[in-house]
Amino acid sequence: MCSCLGLGLGLGAAPGGNLETEVVKDSVSLCNLNLEDGQDDSLIKLPDDILLNIVERLDIADAARTSVFSKRWKHIPAMLSEIAIEVDSFQPKHEGRKLTSDDIVRANTTMLGATRSILDRRAGSPCTIHLLRMQFYLGDESIFIGQTVANTIATQKVAWVEFTILTKVRKNCTKNELITYGTQFMSFFDSCPNTFGGLARLTLENLRLGESDFPKIFSICRQLEFLRLYHCDLGYMSLLEVEHPQLSELAVVHSSLRMVDLKWVPRLTLVKFNGFVSQDNPVCFGYVPLLQTVSIINIGFSRHKMLKLSELLGKTAVTNLHLNFKSEKIWVKPEGRKQLLPVFHKLRLVNMLNISEECDLMWTMFILEGAPILEELCVMVRDHSCEMITGKRREKYVFSKVKDKGLEWEPSAYNFKHDNLAVLKIYGFQEENKFVSYVRSIREAAVNLEDIYLYNNPACEKCKHPVPKEWTWKQRLSLRDKINKGMLSPVKIHFLTK
Structure with a gap:
């Protein structure tokens, strides 16, 4: 058995x-x-x-x-039942030394041998491979790896296949390198259509493809449910159109695309954008009836216009929204209830992360006005030094001098009340008037608020910040009094360090 x-x-x-x-x-x-x-x-x-x-x-x-x-x-x-074969296990571990072309060829070749050995040994096995995960470098050996996987898909029971395809240069690729990798990938793709036709997850990096290449990829990869594109495009400020019957998750990271047009993606539930160059909306939501989660991370430069969420999200009805401002300019514009209600009427969770310590917080109240059934709001305030561009590198970019310019917000209705917000979380909370005033404003509006979680500045191993100190009993009493003063009923306030 x-x-x-x-x-x-x-x-x-x-x-x-x-x-x-x-x-x-x-x-x-x-x-x-x-x-x-x-x-x-x-x-x-x-x-x-x-x-x-x-x-x-x-x-x-x-x-x-x-x-x-x-x-x-x-x-x-x-x-x-699960087979994960990753090239990292076969490449030399030399700290401080960059991988050479010979290192990559050896690692890929060794991985190819291991792949053949492991998969050929299963020939005739009645057991299903529930997950076959492959990670390897783009190279001449890729075709043989792909053909081995294709043979396994054709002769054995394989439920789920993942490919993560790496390039020798992982960051800061030149234009010529992007074009070279793009040509190399399409040669691999054309050699293994049956392999790609069986993929459920695909991660690509550093590719500049031709205008007809992505449509070909989408037409062949009919089983694809997850796609992650890191530094992939069809040319600087190009348009990527997506039409796919199965795709449920899409992540676009550090792309030079002008826009991603999600024309017809009926099963899409999650979209992530990390960094965009366009001054306008980086994505157009077409037919995406199941979309639930939208996550956008971006450094706002002076050239970036303030995005209106009512326009950005179009006719969607998301339930989860995650916005990360990378401690720089706020790039969303506060809007009124009338504009936001069509896209926020199902919104239940909002995370607004890495808001600069220079910024006021009252502008975030517009989310409550537009999202009547919102249940949880999380705000993180910090200048994350290890991720921020500093020194001479900062001089190369045009940063906004005022990070919260244009964020003036006034409630649409006097004495506005919100009936559903139950949880408020604030990371980077400080004993300053702007934080206390903000929490009190939320309390006054959210009449059924149950819990407030206040966190010190989040620790970061990379920044080597000291571990946050525990709240003293005196601090807790003082803040509770300030937040609850004059309120009809007290709310549970939790003081946490991480």
Whole structure:
């Protein structure tokens, strides 16, 4: 009988409660074992389900080696339900040294050999591969990796296939490098149409493709549900049109695209944009009836116009909205209830992150006016120094001198009330009038507010900021008094450090 347990399943309810711990300990030293047939070893006597659970906790290379231990172990790797083969496991680990072309070829070649060994060994196995995840560099070896996967898809049961395709230059690609990688990728793509036709997830980086290439990709990758594009375009300030019947998640990161036009994506539920160059709306939402979550991260320069969410989100009805301002200029314009209600009438969660410490907070109240069933509002205030552009590099860009210019907001109705907001979270809260006044304004408007969570400045290992200090009892009492003073009923205020 074939048992294909997922990673970490099946052991939690073991009698005695210690079996899982012992199995994990055994799995750590598994690669050091040298078992002979007939040897009396407790691991050999374990049932297939337990042996499989051990092997699925190992690196894929170590998992493959277990088949040489004994005849008892030989069939276990062929039962794996999840196979993740990543080029990172096969490339040299030299800190401070950049990978060379020879390093990448060797890593890809070694990975190709491992891929063939692992997948060919499964030939004839009745067990389904629930997840086949591949990460490799774009190169001549890519075609052979793709053909091996295509053969597996054609001859075995494979439920989900993921590709992450890397390039030698990971950041700051030149125009010529983008074009070269784009040409190389399309050659790979054209050589393995059956492989790409079976993909569910695809991550690409550093590609400048031709005008007809993306339509070809979308037409061949009919099973695609997730697509992430990092620094990919069809030329500087180009337009990307998306029409796909299955795509449910799209992430566009650091792109030079003028706009992404989501013309017809009937199953799309989540869209992420990280950085855009356009002065106007970076995305046009066409037919996206299931869209729930929109996340936009951007550094607002002086050239960026203030975006109107009522126009940006068009005829959508999102439930989750995440905006990250990277501690720079605020690039959304406060609007009135009349303009926002058509797109915010289903909105339940809003995160507004990395608002500069220079900015006032009252402008964020426009979200409450336009979102009548909003349940949770999260605001993070901080100047995140390790992510901000500083020094001479800052002189190369045109930053806005006033980060909250044009954010004047006035309530559409006198004594405005909100009935559904239950939770308010503020990260980077300080004992300043603007923070206290802001919380009191939210309290006055949100008549059914239940919990307020106040966090100190978030710690960041990269910034090497000190761990936030605990709120003193005196600080807590003082802030509670200031926030609740004059209110009809007190609300729960939670003071947290992280």
